[in-house]
Each structure stands twice: as C-alpha cells, then as structure tokens.
Amino acid sequence: MHEAASFITSFFKFKLLTRMTETGKDIPDKTEVQEEEEVPRDKTRLSDICADIIVSEVMSKEMTMVKETESIENIMELMTKTPYHSYPVVNPNGELVGVIDENNILELLFFERSNRHHHTHLMAIKALSEEASTLMVHHPMIIDPDATLCEAADLMIKHHIDRLCVVKDKKLEGVVSKSDLIRKIYELRG
Template sequence: MVGVFILAKSLTQGKASGEKSGDSAESEKSSRKRDELSEAAQESSQGSEAFFESIVKGSEGCLWMTIEELMTKDLVTVNEDAPIEEVFSVFAKNPYHTLPVVNKKGELAGIIDLDIILEILLLCLMPRAKHTPLTARRSLGENAKEIMITHPVTISLKSTLKDASDLMMKHRFDHICVNENGKLVGIVSKRDLVKEICRRRKKEVSKEKED
C-alpha cells in the first residue's frame, strides 16, 4: 500500500512538473510574441513619423506663399443676367465644378456649382422628400442670378496657402473665389494646393538625394 502511495505521489509530482514546464514554455512564447508585436508597432510608428515629416517638409515651405502665386487668373465666368441655357452650355463645354457669377461691374455676385445644375436637370428623378422650396425655385429660374448661391465665401489676394486650406477644410469647399477691392480676380482650388505641395515635396526629396 505504501508503494502504491509513493508511485501515485511520484506521478502527481511528475504531472505537476510537466504542467509547470508547459506553462513556462507558453509564457516564454507569449513574451516573445509581445516583444515582436512591440517591435513591429515601434517600426510602424517610426514609419508614420517619417511619412509625416516628409509631408511637413514638402508643405512648410509653401504654407505662407500668397494665393496670388497659385490662383487661376484666366477665369471663365457668367453674367448674372445670362439665360439658364447659357449656364448649362458653359458647364457642358468646360471641366469646371464651380462657375463664378459676376455683375456688370465685374464684382462677384454668386457661384453656381454642379450640384445645382444636377438638381435642376434631374429634378423629376429626385425623391419628393428632397423637393424643397429652394430646389423648386431654382427649377423655375430663367437666368444665372435666380439659381446661384449668393454671398459666397471668398479670400483676399494676399491670403496665404494656409488660409485657403483652412477655409477649404472647415467648409468642405473644393474652390474659393479670390476678391480684390470688390472685384473677382481669380479662383483657387484644392487641386492647386495639392499640386504645389507635391511639387515642393518632390523638389525636397531630389535635393536630399543629391546631398
């Protein structure tokens, strides 16, 4: 009987020892995995920081450049008294998303965007829930003045790229008209900003490779 007890105790101790050994191996494996994940996260973080720095390097040099250097000066506009069919024709012939509307003095009176044009042309396909007094009034409009967005947000000629980007991101604009002494002198788009920043980044990268 004593021999059986000793054998049972021995087996129990062996099992416990085996479990302890297994737990130790599992713990070591988990520790290695945590270390690997930590290293991967650190590498990812370093990569993100490097990417962010490259963007900053490309943009910081042009943040304070004036809109006058970037804006499109050769503008396509429409007079506020232009018939609605003329407005449709201008959009059909040009790849623009926004069309400035000016009065006889050349002052910015409003803007018309593609959303307005689509609302008018496809009103019959719109759900009735989206039929508002504004869309109804625009659908009956006979000239640019009757369908345009009045009092558009503008920016001055001496404003910076940073000023323009802040406005665009805040109000979700793709384009902003540029005013000088009440007159429309240009228009700046997100594409203009992106092109300039990318050009600067490319120049910076090329310079670093030469060094």
C-alpha cells in the same frame, strides 16, 4: 477631419525630429521616388513656405466665369466644354455675386423627379430660373488674395470646400481649388 489634423501635426513633429537627427539634407533626390515616400519630406520647410505663399500666386486667374444674366442653356453648354465643376457668377462691374455648380444644374433638371421634401418654396422658385442670377448660390466662400496658402488649405480641409473665390474689394480676381494647392506644393518639392 479631426483625425486628419492630428495626423498632420504628428507627421510634422516626426519631420522635425528626423530633420534634427539627420544632417541638413534639404534637397531630396528627385530620382529616388520610393525613398521620398518612406522618408517624410522636410516639414519645417513646407510649413514655412505655405505661410509665405499668398493665394494670389496660386490661384487660377484665367477662370471661366458666368454673367448674372447668362441663360441656363448657355451655362450647360459651357459645362460640356470646360472641365470645371463650378463657375463664379459676376455682375457687369466684375463683382462676384454668386457661384453656380453642377449640383445646381442637376437639381434644376431633375427637380420634378426629386423627393417631395425637396419641393420647397425656395426650390420651386429656383426651378423656374432661366438665368444664372436666380439659380446660383448667393453666398460663395471667398478668400482674400493676400491670404496665405496655409489659410486656404485650412479652410478647405476643415469645411470640406473644394474651391474658393478670390475676391478683393468685391471684385473677382481668381479661383483657387484644391488641385491648385496640390500643384503648387508639388512644384515646390521639385
């Protein structure tokens, strides 16, 4: 993670240098894909932009969420029908109360097979879950809709988090994932 960060900074410096030496060729030629890979993109531009974009512009608003009282059976069915790996869990007021992902379900299904040291008290209680509220992780990583894309990316890279729930006043507004960020940056590059 540390190496990655220093790589990015050196990459940015390099960009800055090339920009200063080159004449302001800001818009890259779309057809010259090969060349784009060799000559790094304009850094100043990307970092400026990422600080200007806020999470609410990037997040997916049409996420699939799950009710607190949803049965595990239904969640499994939902998982087979949708392409997501994790699902926000909301209470009747639309407030985010947790998140449930494939790992939770797998741990539940294979609880009996798991190693003895997984047979803890808490896991046993979870294994008896019939609905989302008892199985879910109660402390999902959240981010403010007004946070910048840079902040979201920092969180994801630093703490190995795949997706963040976007929450304002406890209400779930959307989900932002690594692929949302990549998509946005890709779009910006044209």
